[in-house]
Amino acid sequence: MRRNRTLIIGVALFLAGATGLMSLYSPPMSMAGMMGGGMMMGRDGMKGMMKEMMGAQLPPGIEPRDLPEATSNGARLLGQYCTQCHEMPGPGMHTAEEWPRVVDRMNQRMQMMSGRNMMRMMHDIKAPSDNELQILAAYLQKHAQQAIDKTQYTDLNSPAGKTFMATCSQCHALPDPKQHTAAEWPTIVERMTRNMDAMGKAVPDQETLEVIVAYLQKHAK
Numbered sequence: 001m002r003r004n005r006t007l008i009i010g011v012a013l014f015l016a017g018a019t020g021l022m023s024l025y026s027p028p029m030s031m032a033g034m035m036g037g038g039m040m041m042g043r044d045g046m047k048g049m050m051k052e053m054m055g056a057q058l059p060p061g062i063e064p065r066d067l068p069e070a071t072s073n074g075a076r077l078l079g080q081y082c083t084q085c086h087e088m089p090g091p092g093m094h095t096a097e098e099w100p101r102v103v104d105r106m107n108q109r110m111q112m113m114s115g116r117n118m119m120r121m122m123h124d125i126k127a128p129s130d131n132e133l134q135i136l137a138a139y140l141q142k143h144a145q146q147a148i149d150k151t152q153y154t155d156l157n158s159p160a161g162k163t164f165m166a167t168c169s170q171c172h173a174l175p176d177p178k179q180h181t182a183a184e185w186p187t188i189v190e191r192m193t194r195n196m197d198a199m200g201k202a203v204p205d206q207e208t209l210e211v212i213v214a215y216l217q218k219h220a221k
Contacts (some may be wrong), residue, residue: 072153
């Protein structure tokens with residue numbers, strides 16, 4: 001059991017990709033529960049371990065129906081592969097420039113855990129084919145976060161603009177207000193507020209949120 005636990009911790013540290021996670025040694029009972037008393041770990045165990053390890057670093061998942069082009073092959077593959085170890089990520093978590101590196105890193109981990117390259121400990125984890133990976137990466141880049149071009153917004157130094165910048169850059173690149181309509185922004189801001197709360201970020205009060213929404217709507221597409 002000690003050997004198995006050490007092996008799992010090694011994989012966990014690889015998945016975390018951060019030296020600051022060295023304090024993540026799980027209690028024996030917790031680890032045994034995740035592994036079901038054996039050597040293999042399934043998806044539920046992996047999700048539980050990731051939540052235990054990373055906590056608020058993992059944002060809450062997005063509902064499949066809220067994905068852009070929710071019935072497309074890209075959205076389907078996102079749900080099929082990217083929810084094996086954590087909740088559904090939204091394409092807006094990263095910019096188009098950032099997604100290829102993220103997808104490559106996640107694919108390497110799935111390949112490892114699926115048993116193609118190394119140990120087959122997580123027998124229920126599947127890895128995408130090369131064609132599926134291309135479709136998934138293209139989908140994420142198509143609907144990625146559109147970072148703002150600050151030179152195009154002369155009022156960013158206004159009180160409302162500064163509030164928008166300080167709040168909406170806590171978790172991702174500062175978004176371009178023109179990537180959504182005025183009608184869409186309130187729902188998006190509400191969802192982002194829930195995410196900030198779940199991740200332990202500073203959540204603005206209602207008055208501040210109204211200022212941010214008004215700024216986004218002013219410059220919406």
